[in-house]
Each structure stands twice: as C-alpha cells, then as structure tokens.
Amino acid sequence: MADRTWDVIILGGGTMGTAAAWALSLRGASVLVLEQFGHIHTMGSHGGGTRIFRHAYAEGPEYVPLMFRADDLWCSLENQLGTSILHRVGILEMDAPGYDHAKRARASAERNGVEFEWIDAAEIRKRWSAFNPPDGWEGGYSPIAGFLDVEAGLSGLLAVARRGDVTLHADEPVVSWESTTGGVQVRTAKGAYSGGKLIVTAGPWAGDVLSDLGLPLEVVRKDNFWIDVDQPALFQPGVFPVFATASDIGEVYGFPIFRRPGIKMAEHRGGETTTPQTIDRLAKDEEAQSCVDLAAVAMNGASRRVINGVICMYTRTPDDHFIVDRHPAKPNVVLAAGFSGHGFKFTPAIGEQLANLALDQDAEPFSIFRIDRFG
Ligand SMILES: Cc1cc2nc3c(=O)[nH]c(=O)nc-3n(C[C@H](O)[C@H](O)[C@H](O)COP(=O)(O)OP(=O)(O)OC[C@H]3O[C@@H](n4cnc5c(N)ncnc54)[C@H](O)[C@@H]3O)c2cc1C
Secondary structure (H helix, E strand, O other): OOOOEEEEEEEOOOHHHHHHHHHHHHOOOOEEEEOOOOOOOOOOOOOOOEEEEOOOOOOOOOHHHHHHHHHHHHHHHHHHHOOOOEEOOOEEEEEOOOOOHHHHHHHHHHHHOOOOEEEEHHHHHHHOOOEOOOOOOEEEEEOOOEEEEHHHHHHHHHHHHOOOOEEEEOOOOEEEEEEEOOEEEEEEOOOEEEEEEEEEOOHHHHHHHOHHHOOOOEEEEEEEEEEEEOOHHHHOOOOOOEEEEEEOOEOEEEOOOEOEOOEEEEEOOOOOEEOOOOOOOOOOHHHHHHHHHHHHHHEOOEEEEEEEEEEEEEEEOOOOOOEEEEOOOOOOEEEEEOOOOOOHHHHHHHHHHHHHHHHOOOOOOOHHHOHHHHO
C-alpha cells in the first residue's frame, strides 16, 4: 500500500495535468502525476509541435480574461526559464466572401481593445509575398498573436513544478481510482497511491476514466500536415504570420516554418468520431486535400507535396465549451476535459483554476465550464 499520502494525485500528465501540477507546486502542495505514456507525446491531444495563440476570441466573452491571464503566465514562465514559448509572429485571419470567422474575431477585438487591423485582399498580397487571396477576400491582422511551442511550454511548466514537491511517474497508466470520505486511492499496475484530492485530466480518455459521469464527450480524429514550400524564406517566423481562413474549402489554418521543413497546416472543421483505442493513427496524404487546396487558392510558393502528417484528437463537448469543475458526487475529485480543439492557449490559466478547485473549498468553477449545464 502507499507509503505516503500526496496532497493531490493527477491522473493524466498531458497538457492540463502538467499545468495543474505546476500551479499546485507554486502553492506548496505535494503532487504525484501519473501518466500512461512519456511526458509529451503524440498519442493524445497535444501532438504536432505548435498551437495558435490569439486574443480576438469570438468563442465567448468568458474566455477573454482567461486568455489574457494565460498570456501573462506564459510570459512569466519564459522570463523565469530564459526560453521562448510564445512566438508573437502575428495572426492573419481571412474570410472568403460570405464567411464571417474573421469578422467575428474583429467584433471581439473591438469589444476587448485588441489590436486587429482590417485589410482587403490587395493589401494582404502587398504585405506578405506568400499570401495571394483572390479579390473579395478580407482579413484581420493582430500583431500580438502567434503560436505556442508545445514542447517548450509543457517541459517548462514541468521543470518549474519539479522545483517543488512534484513527482511524475511516466509510463504508468492508472487502472482504477476511488474516492472515500478521507481522500482518494489510485491504482496502477505498479502500485497503489493515496491522496487528499484527485485531479482527472485524461484528455480523450476522460470519458472512460470518468465513465460514472456519462459526460457528453465526442472524440474526433484530426490531422496536421507539413506542406513543402518552394521558397522557404517567405515562410519563416517574422515574415510569415500564423493564419486562419474560412472559405468553401473549409476552416484551414497554418503556421510558419518551425523546427522542421514545411508549413504545418490543418482543417479545424470535420473529422471522424473515434476513440483513443480504435483511432487510425496513420495520416494519409489524400487527407491533406483541403490544406493543399487552400495553398493553391490563397498562397504563393506553397507546393502540393505533403512532407508528413500527425494524427491528434479533439475531445468535444456539445457546446464546444470546456469542462473544469468538481465531480458532482465526489467533492475531492476535480476534472478538466472537453477542450474541444481550442484549449492549449489557456493551459497555465486552467492549471490555476484546477489548483484552486482542488485546494480551496470556496473556489467556484466558471459558469460556462460547469458540468451541470448538461442537465
Ligand atoms: C490537431 C489539433 C490542433 C489544435 N490546435 C489548437 C490551437 O491551435 N490552439 C489551442 O489553443 N488549442 C489547440 N488544440 C487543442 C489543445 O491541444 C487541447 O485542448 C489540449 O491539448 C487538451 O489537453 P488535455 O490535457 O485535455 O489532453 P492531453 O494533452 O492529451 O492530456 C491527457 C493525458 O492524459 C493521459 N491519460 C489518459 N488516461 C490515462 C490513464 N488511465 N492513466 C494515466 N494517464 C492517462 C494521456 O496519456 C495524456 O497524456 C488542438 C488540438 C488538436 C488535436
């Protein structure tokens, strides 16, 4: 049986589990993180190397303060570690005629005082040689947005967490957990562990780990592709921003060249419903069609050659809002799930919320993140 009792045990040391460990460590808690794979991997929701960070957020007003908090926290982590995590290369959001994704971002930017310059297709072509949108397309440019380096972010959070009393057991899947009035018991094939609180941050596995709750979660198969470019100089961070588009082709977005050849592109919409156990993990070149089509319609110098692809999973809720709450029947269990393909930017701010929910009896979840909204 366990030889010590941890203040908090975290089930799942991926994105949000790492952030929770970091936030708990800053508050002086003892923490055991149990992760079924290595720390940082491509089997769940954080694979693919980079994530967009943008401030003109149309998904709901509640996200705006959370995003500014996350921006501050990412920056202070960078300063503390002397490393780069948030690359502020700017974002260009473009709408084809009849689409309003960028327009909704512009409305959010206006409400929240975020710099977001509205420009037409001719101006876009003039400013960036790599973009060639047809006449009629319009877009907004926000210079303070950019992308997060996933590996630098998560390994940075863990490095700071480990300065406190935080232990990570990698390659140790949790096979069962229970909550009693006195605390929580967690079992793996290697041992049994006792804690005061349990935080479940199991990503696409959350539905299985929390099967008692019957959460309305849908796991969706998503792919990221690296597309070869003929003139790499046009696609470097600094001269080429992150971009997001809405058009007949889909909601295709992409990144400058970073750490490996080619520009990473993906389609936000669609994807097959799947499970982490049965998902087809092989990315096929023909699945890159919308990325290649977008490059043909709106870019200069991007080829049709797919260099590589990585499969990843969204875990969607019916309203695409997150779940960050206490277990309704087990108050010593806190959970974060259903990040619906847009959670990474908020990571350290979600870590703080999880630490508060676990350590402070009076802490309340954000209303849009509550479980009881599902009835
Ligand atoms: C293709 C793609 C693109 C995205 N783009 C963006 C973007 O541009 N901007 C943005 O903000 N967000 C983006 N996201 C979303 C973001 O990456 C996710 O919201 C976030 O990574 C979810 O974190 P998580 O902790 O829930 O899941 P994960 O990071 O997958 O962590 C869950 C962890 O739990 C572990 N686990 C599960 N079960 C067990 C068990 N029984 N025992 C031990 N460990 C277990 C898993 O191994 C995993 O490590 C994107 C996601 C995808 C898939």
